[in-house]
Each structure stands twice: as C-alpha cells, then as structure tokens.
Amino acid sequence: MKIINKLKYIGLAMLTLFVSACENGFDEINTDPNSPVAVPASTLLTNGIFNVGYTYWDRDLNFEFGELMVQHMAQNEYTEEQRYSFATSDFNFRWGNLYSGQNVAAPTGGLYDLAAARALVEANENLSDAQRANQLAVIDIYMSFGFQMITDMWGDIPYSQAFQPGEYPFPAYDTQEAVYTGMISTVTNAVNSITTSADGFTSGDILFEGDMADWQAFGNALLIRMGMRSGNSAAVAAGFGGSLPTSDVALVFQESQDVSNPFYQDKVVSSRDDFRISEELVTAMNAQADPRLEFYAMPAPGTDVIVGMPYGLSDGDAFTRKNSTSDIHTNIEDDPTAPAYLFSMAELEFFRAEAIVRGYITGDDAAAFAAAIDHSVAQFGASSPGYGASISYGTNKLNEIAEQKWIALYTNGVEAYAEWRRLGHPALVPSAEAVAGVTGIPSRMLYPNTEDGTNGDNLAAANGGSNTLNDKLWFMP
Template sequence: MKKIIILISILSFTFSCNDDGLADLNNDTKRPVTVPAGALLGNAQKNLFDQMVSTNVNTNVFRLFAQHWTETTYLDESRYDILQRNVPDRNWRVMYRDILRDLQEAYLVVSDEQTVTAGELKIKNNKLAVIELLNIYSYTILVDTFGNIPYTEALNATDYPNPKYDDAKTIYLDLFLRLENAIADLDDSFDSFGAEDFVYQGDVASWLKFANSLKLRMAITVADEPTMSALSKTKAEEAVTAGVFTSNNDNAKIVYLATQPNTNPLYEDLVSSGRYDFVAAEPLVNKMNSLSDPRRPLYYIDIAGSYIGCPYAAGGDFENYSSAGDPASNGPFTRLLEPTLEGLILDYTEVEFYLAEAVERGYAVGGTAETHYNNAITSSILYWGGSMSDVTTYLIQPTVAYTTATGTWKQKIGEQAWIGYYNRGYEAWTSYRRLDFPALVAPANAAAAAENQVPKRFTYPVLEQTLNGSNYNAASTAIGNDKLSTKLFWDVN
C-alpha cells in the first residue's frame, strides 16, 4: 500500500510539472503570437516604399500615366487598360493589408506598452506619432488615387466585414486633425523607434520636418477646392512656420540593399527580371530636348548621342529608344538600375515646388515664387548628379527662367515639376491632375474606358464590386460614377 501511495505521488508530481511543458508545445516559436511594434513598423515602411517605388505593372503604373515611360510590347497600361491585370485590386490590397494593417497592429502593441518614467512615456508617444504620420500619408495616397474609400469602418473585419466608403473631402479634413495631434505629440528631445525605423532611424526632429512637409503637401493638394481654400492657406503657412524640408538631406527615403530581396524594386523589375519592357516616352524626352535639359543623361541612356523617346503607347523595339539602361549586366545604365538606389516618398524638390505654388496663391510662406522654383530645379539637378554649372546654364535659358518661360505660373511650375518628379510617377501624375500641366494627351489607341483622357483616378477594385457591392454602388454614385475620367474632389480645373 505504501508503494502504491508513493507511485501515485510521483505520477501526480510528474503530470503537474508537465502541464506547463505540454502547453508550451502549442507555442510555435517560429510564429510568435505577438510581433514587436518595431518589426511591424519596419514591414509597413518597406511595403509602403516598395509600392510607391515599384514599376511592376501589376501594382504601380504611374510612370506610364505621367508619360515618363512607355511600354515596348505589352501596351495595356500605357493605353490605360488597368483591369487586364487588376491593377486597382493589387494597389488597394497592398495599401490596406500590407501597410495600414501592419501600422494598426504596431499602434496597438505600442499602446499596450507599460511606462514608468516620464521619459518612457515621451518615447511611447513619439512612437505612436510616427505610426500615425505613416497612417496619414498612406490614407492620402488612397484618397488621391480612388476618391471616396473605406475609412471609419476600415481595418475592422469583425464589426465591419463590408465597410462603407467615406467622403474623400471629409477624410481629408479628419486627416488634417490627426496630423495636428501627431505633431503635438512629437518631442524631439526624446527617441522613438531607433534603428527599427528604416526612414529616419528614430530621429524625431526629422519626423517633425516630415510631418510639416506632409502638411504642406496636403494643403497644396486641396488648394483649388473652393470650400477648402482658406484651410489650405492656413495649413500651408503653419507648416512652413514650423519647419519643412530645407535640403535633400531631409528627404523621406529608405536605403535599399545590394542583394535581393531587399534591393530597390526597380532592380527586380528592370534588371534581375531580364525584361526589356520600358523605354523613355516621347512627350518627356521631347520636352527635355527642347530645353537642352542637363538631366537627360542622368535619366536616360543615349542612342548614338541623341535622346529618343518612343511615341507614347505605340510600342517598339527597346534598342531604338532611350531608356533607364540595358538590363544586361554589361550594358550601359543610369542610377535607376542600381540595386541600392534609395526610395523616396517625399522630398525637398517636391517641397520647393509647393512653396513656389503657395507664393503664387498668395500664401505667406516667405520668398518669391521664382526663388522656390529655382530651388526646386536646382535640387533636382544636383540630386541626380548634375553640377552647379549645369544648374546655372539651365536656369538662365529664356525658356526655363521663371520670368520668361511660357505660360501662366501653373504651366511654368507644372512643366518643371513634371521633369523634376522623374522616377516619382505618382507625384508627377498628381501634379498633372492638379495643375493641368503639362498638357498631356491620351493616345489614339487608348482603352475605351479612358474616354480619350489621361486617367484622373483609378477605378475601384473589381473585388469590391463583388464582395462589397452595396457600398461600392453608393460610393460610385457619390463621386459621379466609377470611371477613370471622374475627377477627385480637389481636381476642379
């Protein structure tokens, strides 16, 4: 009997000790239940930059819409057929699932962090504000691409499996409020994410400049909308007073690595793929040729000493036209084919063009429109590797000089911004939509859905029509029809 009692005691002890051990077996150490906020932030940043930088025709066709490039063989996207490869669906999915969803989770993780000291609370608030700035930027991209979008009910599949679409203008107004709160929460006396932040390595002073530059960008975007013109002026002036980018050192960039899968997406799209899909488009090359623009050899390789653009959406042989370079490893190339080329989502060149525009609109942002215009062009030329001699020679040309260049201020700024936003197709397309310059023309062979116009927006994803039909239909009606030609609320010219 004593032996039985001892045995039972041993077994009881064994099972009680093994309960925790057995439970631990259910935890997959390679798939943690909680992902650190820094990892979520870094993943969201990488996906955001990849989305904005890529030229993969399944997700980013903005260089084509801006007529910086055109396609050689597969011409669907140059002809504005974006449904063949479901481009809107991919763009929508990446923005919501791979960027905003990760940012939402990072925000929740940081919110749950326990702080003891006042300094720890400051760092926590800085982290939350950085996440919020990227949220705001990402939502502006969605609004400026589609118009009305899911916002208040987005990213909550449990409560809202079929989210409603919010009014785009109302979203912008809320984003301005969120931006103000994020700026107020930033304290550059303290750190944030440190090295886990791939953009500014946790430097809060840099994030403050980004926040104010984003504020300026948003203000200028809505400047022509009649009911927002006063707000635009106020926000632009506040941003400049608080401090926007003052050099290319402030640029919001991500540094790519020399080896895949962490190279600049262009390297994968243009080099490692071995494809010869893109060449220079005739509209941009002809404009740059007419101005003897010193950026031509920095943007494109020459063809027997000349820069030759392919007629837009016409197709043609790769070797007959200028391009970013030969994908073959022993071929000539520009910086665009370097795997370590940095990615940009907001830069000093862009800020200076906005400031030139702000002055022309009567905003009290300091300086003259001519000075900011010259600063923007100078910044672009130097960024791409040109010299100050190139800058001086270029700016004194009557066709370039602000006082003598052709047209209204919108034409002068719009055409030079179009050149300066090279490799930033989204910004070039948006600038064109706002200012209506340059005077881009849809190709004669454009898809019927384009209605003989350069697209003003993306149509909504096909899956939204299928899975969220009633809300899709309401949104389509609200914006004036789900067409490529439907103008967004701020595009009133």
C-alpha cells in the first residue's frame, strides 16, 4: 500500500482563488472576470489536501496550541500560550484558514476548495458512475478529516449548512454530537461507495496518487478514530472490519520553502526558537528508559544529556533556562521534507487495544498495546526490538494505554490534545503562571471575533452560548 507520497502538484494549487466561505457561490469561485479560466476539480483537490494537512501540522494549531496544552513542549520565551493568555482575535487565522483558506504561509486553500471540487465532480457529465462515486468518496473522506479537526478544537461548528452560501449565507452551528453523527455517516457511505478497481482522481491526488484501495483504508481508519472519540462502538467495529492502512498515512513535504514542513518553516525559514521538549515528557520517558527520547530532542547545549524545560513558566523564568535545556530534535525541525502524520500505525494499534478492552471488538489487547509502542519506536527512527512488550500493562489498562499514547503522539498536537481530553490521562498539572480567569488546562479554542462579526447570531447559540477556554466539549468525560 503506497501511503506516503511527495507533493508533486503543489504548483497547480496556486491557481486557486481567494474566496470567503460565506460570501460567494460555487458558480462564482471558478471564474476570473478578466481572464475566464476554469479551475479543475483536481487542482482544487490538490490545494485542499495540502492546506488542510498543512494546517493540521502547522505552528498555530499543532505545536503552539495542541503540543503546549498536552505539555509535550514548553516555551522558552514569549510564554503567553502556555500560560493560557488568549483573546478571541488570536484564533481568526486558525478558523479562517480551515473554513476559507486564508493561509498566508502556504498556498491558499482549505475545506472550501474541497467543497468547490465536490460541486464540480457532481456536475461533470464526462465521468463514469464509478469514477464519480470514487472522486466524491475521496473528497468526503478528506473533508471529514478536516471537520473532525475543527470540531475537536472548537466544539459546535457550522457543518450541515457550511459551504452553501447561496442557501445559507449565515450557516447555523451544529452541536458536536450532531457533527460526529454526520461525519460517521458520510465516511461510512464514502467507504462503501468506493470501487477499488475503478479510477478516482487521475491527477491532483497528492496523498494516495489515485489509489482507491488506500483511500478506502484511510476512511476505515477515520471511522475508528471518530468512533472511539464519540463512543460509537458500531463505527469502531465497522472500521476494524474493513481494510486498513499497513503503514503510516502521511504527507511528505518538499524542500521548496512554501511547501516545506511547518516545523522547518518555523525554525529555519522564520528563524524562530521558541520551544523546548518539556520536563514532564522527559521525566516520563526516562522512567521507562524510552529509546525514542534521543529522537525526540537534542542534548542540552554543552552536554550529552536531554534536559526538559519546566512547563508553564513566566517569560523571564523560561528565558533563563533557554540555553540549558533541550531543543526539539533536528530530524523534526531541520528537515523540510519531514512528514506530517495524518494517521499513524501506532495510533491504529492503540485504538485496537482500547477497543478490545472496552468490548467493541475482540482480540489480544496486550499484543496490540505492545505493537502500538513498537510502531511508534519505528516511526521516530529508533531501534529497540521487543520494547513494547517490556512496558508494564494490565493494572489499569485504559490509563496505561492513555499514558503510552500521550508519549507516542509527540509532534501531533491535534490528536494528542483530543485524546488527552477524551481519556483524561496522564494527570497534567496546569501552569502555575496561568492568567486570571482560566481554571485548569484549556478544554477548547475560542471562537474568533471575525465570526462574531459576520455570523454573530448563530455564534451566540453555539456551545450553549458560552465561549471560554474552559468550556467542556461533548466528547470529554
């Protein structure tokens, strides 16, 4: 199964137009009045796949929020985020990039491009029924991947009325429970509609190069993720009952500055040096002689020892430790082509172990637990045969799965943050320097003030009318 592919077609993505998710209709977004040239669905697909995946791995959502909230990383200066100092305006970019493609650090695009591609596919009379069904399945699966990212970060979101500006210029917010019900239904239908022997997209598919068997396997993996997060045992069983990825699902970036890995863009292109591996993670890994630690971080300057940065310090206290603590590993930060893991084999096996423990499926949970850890060890380039089986398991299985999953999801802040909130373990201590009014580690992102200005009436009813960092989301215990 060909899972990791180079981004071969990003140049085409630059053709995509800047559009607003709530202002223009699909009949307008593909036409330049001065030079009428239609943007093909394949180009919109390229842009959508890249930009949703880029946002998933980018600084704003991933390591400046998700990784900080789960204390994989700590800031060594400008420590506002790890002290939970956020305003609604801080989330304008994050929200806008996903809904309307307002990313200035990479080619424009987002879920809007995927929705536009879907409309073009539906209207294309030159496609066979099987190819049309396959192309729609690709778009529906990847849009659901993006929607899950959004709802897991914010809670209630525009979903059923999103990207239909002609009919719904001010889209209503669906509850997170309704969003999950909708996503599971959409992905289930998409997986079941795929004909693996027929063509999908013959160009523009930068994730699987048109291989519909790979898209079907990815869809089943997403059903498992969505089912586990929402407690939908039927979705979990259906996912495990179908074909599944046999290697990590990832985007591999290019050396070109505009399409390089976000960690590289932050550290090398932008010359930022704001993060260290956290003392909390280093302590947990040292306690089990974890072979991944030397691949997670570099030795502290002038030493051969990895030293974590205490989490949640004030700007001044953190800065005094900047030159005596360990930076993120160069394999992660200095490689422009390092992959963004959209779904890892480690995650799949941790879900399998948990699903067995919860009685959703049958099998050997201990074997799945050990396999998950070993997959993670391999993912980060370490070599330690049998390490997974050496980790204690069986006393409190769900907490042990949660602890090891927390370690394994390092660098994937979106999933680590969602799983930590869902499983409630490990017991992380909030920043002692937290700003006034924030009680505990934030449970969600804030709705942006741009949304308040353009869709305020519907926003006012979202999340029960509350918009604070500590609002508990539906999937949280």
